[in-house]
Amino acid sequence: EAQVTQNPRYLITVTGKKLTVTCSQNMNHEYMSWYRQDPGLGLRQIYYSMNVEVTDKGDVPEGYKVSRKEKRNFPLILESPSPNQTSLYFCASSDRDMNTEAFFGQGTRLTVV
């Protein structure tokens, strides 16, 4: 079954404690991206990756890092989380030709206190 898997689904953490949200896809997609969703703002792109070892900033990259060492995995790293990073996060993947649909993970609801 075609899948994008994010972990964890829910996380409550404290300010400054490094965390990683994992994302894995089994469709051999080249393109992967991270979004955050905040009320009234839709999905805002944090980072995206066109292929292994190729990553680029989206609209709201501050406070986040990513890596793409393998095609299937695209973890999102928060080195020093802050309360303004409390949000719902989605990972998505698609073929390099983005004229095909994107597949989304289940979402990670992060609360930073």
Add this chain to the structure above:
Amino acid sequence: ILNVEQSPQSLHVQEGDSTNFTCSFPSSNFYALHWYRWETAKSPEALFVMTLNGDEKKKGRISATLNTKEGYSYLYIKGSQPEDSATYLCASHNNNDMRFGAGTRLTVKP
């Protein structure tokens, strides 16, 4: 920053009503326009991906049109049902960027 705008922000209709909402997007360096349906507590799921000016796509009671020259797309739902209640997101693919609108939240009352 090139914005994708959706209207209305929310919509309440009665079961059986037909409805439509709008997505406006940048027309420069345009590659594709995506529509997604997003139910609460689930992941967004693709409805349509459209690329050509004048494209029309249909899936059951839901259809969409695309005007790339003026930068807008309409999503239509015919004979709305309570199970159509969801947030409908559009996303514009320009260059290497896929930008989403804030969505239209549709509530269909039985």
